[in-house]
Amino acid sequence: MLRIHCPVCGLRDETEFTYGGDATVRRPAMDDPEPAHWLDYVFTRDNPRGPHREYWHHLGGCRQWLVVERDTLTHAMGETGLAREMAPLEMEP
Template sequence: MRIKCPHCGERDRREFYYVGDAVALDRPDPDAGDVVWDDYVHNRDNPAGVTRDLWYHESGCSTWIVVTRNTVTHEILKTELASKVKEAMA
């Protein structure tokens, strides 16, 4: 898989570190209990289709990027600087 870094251009995915979903998670209250915290820490949806993921360009420019991709076809639809995505959400 090739990922287009907004700064460095197209690179092999091995230069990047996958972090997870690029969505805000609702953190449980500190006293929510073990079952709730276990679910929060260990369980995530694994949808087939288009997702938005957070990646770190570890072996490159150290940029955080949001990658919109199709998990079925492995097609990358869009890459964006994570800082720009955050600004657009504010």
């Protein structure tokens, strides 16, 4: 079981969180009409071996979305913080 450092609640069990996918993808601007951008955002993912940034939702705690750096090979946990501070912003229009 992973233990995840929530900046609000401290070191907590993985079972309190839900996984939210790749935290490196950038959401296109709301009024972006280009389907390729949206297809990329929704469907295209890398599958890295090693450190990877991903979203975790502290559902059983403060309900904050976190960005967690996790090594996909060793499960070593790296930098962790609130998504509202670390997540990529919407793309420029």
